[in-house]
Amino acid sequence: MRRTTLLLVTALTLGLATLTSPAQAETPKDTLVMAKAIDDMITADPAEIYEFTGGEVGTNVYDRIMRFEAEDLSKIVGGVVDSDYKLSDDGKTFTFKIRPNQKFHSGNPLTADDVAFSLQRVVKLNKTPAFLITQFGWTPDNVESLVKAIDPETVQMTITEEFAPSLVLNLLTSVVASVVDKKVVMSHDQGGDLGYAWLKMNEAGSGAFSMKSWKPNESVVMEANPDYRLGAPKLKRVVIRHVAEAASQRLLLEKGDVDIARDLTADQVKGLAGNSDIVINTYPSADTYYMALNQKDEHLRNPKVRQALRWLVDYQGMVDTFLKGQYIVHQSFWPSGFFASYDDNPFKLDVAKAKQLLSDAGYPNGFDITLDTSTQVPFTDIAQNIQQTFAQAGINVKIKQQDSGQLFPLYRARQHQMVLIYWSPDYMDPHSNADSFARNPDNSDNPKSKPLAWRNAWEIPDIMAETDAAVKERDTDKRKAMYIDIQKKVQEDGPFIFLFQPTRQTAMRKNVSGWVQGPTFDVVYYRLTAKD
């Protein structure tokens, strides 16, 4: 028996010893390796992309009509077109000149016909993000006459609805304004699908990188386009590895097996503080964390109750503790730091005031209510904190955590009482959020669209009229004042308790430089990134 034991121990030791491999190789010098959860990416077709990872990949693989460029994210400039454009007197016809000598990854020249085709294709396919440009009044029947190539260098777009020009240009920075290679796409047309089946898994862009491969839930590999109009990217290759667990991302980063970890939580970032090989950079984010109050609920329908609830949240307490470093208090629907943001945060935890308001509303002893939220960090912690402060005024909150796959259908069906969730703008114009928080064109149970005001059954003809007017206002200062007024009204009386605005902390190896990360999911650029 002793011999057997000895044999076993020897085998184990030898086994372990043989596995002591040479020191792990660092990532190649010409390749950026990123750890990120990419299981949200379900398509590579810019007419359909509407998720974070897909949007980010699309930003780098496709060029767009207008852009917030990596060198300066604060202003809109021309992408494939010149920044200067002609606008008709009625403000509805935009004429753009295509920048010369541009080529797609296929080698085909980029012309006005490709630009027109790309927009027409989005409208005709009518996938989720098509609304971004169909709100111009474009339909599958009229888009070919309203969006057309006048000549190989000139594209003209006519909108039928009145919009502020700055809004139109902003919408032309979104993913649906990506320019696709018409020849390549149509060569894969199957039964009139405009290349949809093919482009879901492939690319036909002219961006700084070409997409060499995408293995769903595994990896995305991109290679530099040396002929990109703004110059070749500094790195030859970008590899995004799907790593679902943030803790695993952290270990990979510490060992140098990845250069950037994108999904670290606040705790993990804190844990990296003493590591001299890692740098933590903080970037602004345009997300809005809020609590929704369904107006179908008799308690929440009472304006005094809504007011009381706003005074029962310990905003600063949360930001000073478990949300430290990654969130700021922001109590309106358009994020701070952007055009027309409203930065007044009047609410704080005041239990006495809340109790008085509840008493005036007829609920001196509080009531029971359900709060639905996501299982993701930090929603659970925020929900528990809210549960605790609400209880001080007699409001008993039952928290129901669920996967986003369950939460969104529930919210869309108006089956909630309260929901704790967040919102990301589709583009960097205040109308992006106003359109959802401050518009409800049809409060019936079968509307054409389900903005957030609808999901909470908030009927607001006056505020909606103001939102519709702001969209058309061509004077920038007047437009700004209108959005600030709308935000005030929604803040005071709306079925939303606005809580926080996050910043995004991205951890990277110290030899990485030039990483550009904007406030929304698709303003993340790889082409200036280098490794020393």
Next chain:
Amino acid sequence: MPDVSVLTSLSAPGVGQSRLAAGLRHATRLIGSLILTFLGLTVITFCLARVLPIDPVLAIVGDRAPMDVYNAMHKKLGLDLPLYQQYWNYLVQLCHGDFGVSNFTNQPVIDDLIHRFPATFELATLAILIGVVFGVPMGVIAAANQGRWSDHVMRVVGLIGYSMPVFWLGFVGLYIFYSKLGWVAGPGRIESYYEDIVEPVTGLMLIDSLIAGEKDIFWNALSHIILPASILGYLSLAYIARMTRSFMLSQLSQEYILTAQVKGLSRTRVIWRHALGNIMVPLITVIALSYGYLLEGAVLTETVFSWTGIGRYLQDSLRHNDMNAVLGTTILIGAMYVTLNLLSDLFYYILDPRSR
């Protein structure tokens, strides 16, 4: 001298024919039960998936889709049809060898499974080998030394494997062996710069890299797989060792053990050749069950180690309520268990003369 009449009767054509008929009846019963099993499996999975509170349409079009986009996709997925018709359409499709297309990978489900199953197979097979190679001797040694320190150590080791959550073991393993000691590679099957270099012949990274003569890639793949395989192997080892110990204790208390020793056989020979030999049938069952469990795809391990196996594929499919992928994976797992059952029966036949 055998009875000639017996010999005559054995060689008579009638006997052979009745054996053939019996064999055909057995095969027919087997095929029939397989069909019923798979039908039952798919019906139950189909119905369960339909009552899941996850909207498969929203999983594709996204939360912000306008109603016309939502309705178009709802119709495209056939969700406007009655439930029985949806199931029937799927069965007809299945009979033509078409498992449908996954809504979140946009690939045929059969392609997804062919791509992902080898990763699970490789991990599970290495894990079960570790579990058997270490677990069986551990169980035997523990039983043979019942009450002594070696028995206690083996039982504590087994208890830890039984009790600790696998994802915790995974993280601790990564922290110690990857991050601190550098003995093994981190999450993933292979380093990103080695991907797509080796031609996928079997889909098993270790074998394909050897076939291609890529030694560096082989060692890199081994370095990636050894930790998750060891953790899963540890869990299997804990169960196998426990069951082996239990079976062995039952054998060692029998009279023939004492008789054999009294007759002069060494204790080692009695334990390892006779007692162990007599527990092989139930032990095969235990090993087959453990292997089947691993082949289902260890979701938590695959998540911690970013292993692209069928465990995570099934989990992602359920989260998206992707019916084609869920059903396809369920059928694959059912087929694996059926295969393991058949192999177990074969082993019983070989190992136990009484079953012949």
